[in-house]
Amino acid sequence: MAKLTFMVGGLEEEFKAAQELFTCMGANVIYCGQVGTGQAAKLCNNMLLSIGMIGTAETMNLGIRLGLDPKLLAQILNMSSGRCWSSDTYNPVPGVMEGVPSANNYQGGYGTTLMAKDLGLAQNTATNTRTPIPLGSLAHQIYRVMCSRGYANKDFSSVFQFLREEEAQPDGAPKRA
Incomplete structure (x- = not known):
């Protein structure tokens, strides 16, 4: 289950007055400072999340192309220096984890359109x-290209599927669906 984090900016006394309400909805509530700093923290977090997801998808795709079992590769990554949230909690490869969007044809989760929007703001x-x-x-x-190619309503972890479809042909031309 997801653990919402609220990153809040504004007057500290107003934050303290609303903090109990936030804790009813999220596991983590963090006061970030002046107005706008909560949004800044969210943009920074989502930018790192998107970069990490692309890196995980590329790594898993390469490992699979090299003949590694994706579950074994994920296990190795998650006990090594490559471990990250995108590999150990939200793996983008279908069949590696249950209960994540990749196990459900990338339905649910955080949409590619939303990630593209956040990256545009960043x-x-x-x-x-x-x-x-x-x-x-x-x-x-x-993520903008993904939105234009039919991934807009899928979870942002569908970048794995996008990369698989973009694999180069022997002549160097990308595959097209």
């Missing part, structure tokens, strides 16, 4: 603050 914020985010920018591009 991109705009990075541009406004002159902060380089090359991996965040690439993740934004990947």
Whole structure:
């Protein structure tokens, strides 16, 4: 089951007044500071989540192409330095875990459209603050392309399925459905 985290910005006394309500809905409630800092924390978290999911999907895809059993590869990653939430809690490969969107044709979860939206907000914020985010920018591009190719209503972990469909043919041309 998901554990919601509320990242809250605003006046501290107002946060304290609402904190009990937040704890009824989420497992973690964190005061981030002034107005806007809660949203900033969420954007940063979701940018890292999207980058980690793409990395996990690429890694699992490569391992499968190299002949590794995906459950075995996930087990190895999750006891090694490659362990991350996208591999040990929300694995994007169908059949590796139960109870996650990849086990249900990528239905449910956090939609690709929502991830693309959050990455767009992160991109705009990075541009406004002159902060380089090359991996965040690439993740934004990947999720935007996914939205245009029929993944908009699937969970963002469907990036694994997207990458599988984009595998290069022997002549270097990508597969097209």
